[in-house]
Amino acid sequence: MDRTFSGSDKVGEIVAVYPGASNLFKANSIDFCCGGNRTLESVLRKQGIEEGGFLAELNESYEAAGKRAGQEVDWLSEPSTELIEHVVSTHHAYIQKELPLLSEFTTKVLRVHGQEQGAVLSGLHRLFHTMKLELEQHLISEEEQIFPLIRQYEREPSEELRAQIASVIEQLESEHSGVGELLKQMRAITQNYTLPEGACRTYTLTYQKLELLEEDLFRHIHLENHILFPRYVQSA
Secondary structure: OOOOOOOOOEHHHHHHHOOOHHHHHHHOOOOOOOOOOOEHHHHHHHHOOOHHHHHHHHHHHHHHHHHHHHOOOOHHHOOHHHHHHHHHHHHHHHHHHHHHHHHHHHHHHHHHHHHHHHHHHHHHHHHHHHHHHHHHHHHHHHHHHHHHHHHHHHHOOOHHHHHHHHHHHHHHHHHHHHHHHHHHHHHHHOOOOOOOOOOOHHHHHHHHHHHHHHHHHHHHHHHHHHHHOHHHHOOO
């Protein structure tokens, strides 16, 4: 991620290089699908958006995404409270932002391309929305149950509290396995997110964002299953 976007870049090309730009474009009602061949400066001028401020936000977001991707933290040596804060502010925030967008995208692609790719897209739509519901409930369980319990244990450790934490963790790890299975099925039904010939920009972006979501979920689940949770169940 060593480039800087400018007003002369085409909208569609920006999203192709940096899929996360789609969130900023959507927030500003910029069409990156059918209108993807327009330069960013022409779009901003037409919509009365100040170019300098928009480019600054876009490039700052792109740079931050690159730093997150390359950031290496030894979470094994970090306290649980710091790890929890990282999970919530990074992974939970990302999921909560992406799920509504992907719900819209998978529905749009099914509506537009369902006749040609019905079996794939209807299956993907069903699997994604099953996962969406499970993830939304799962994040609530983490933020309202397990994380407060862990914070309490760090302040006032007790065997009773540790046993309660271990019981909740067992259920959460089962839910992690369920999400992993859905991700596997989504990959299988799309043949590893292989696009059909002539796929439109929205179709392409949907697959890109699903793969990015999968990557983030793998990192998220790894931090919990292999670093955070074992601190409270290994001696159970």
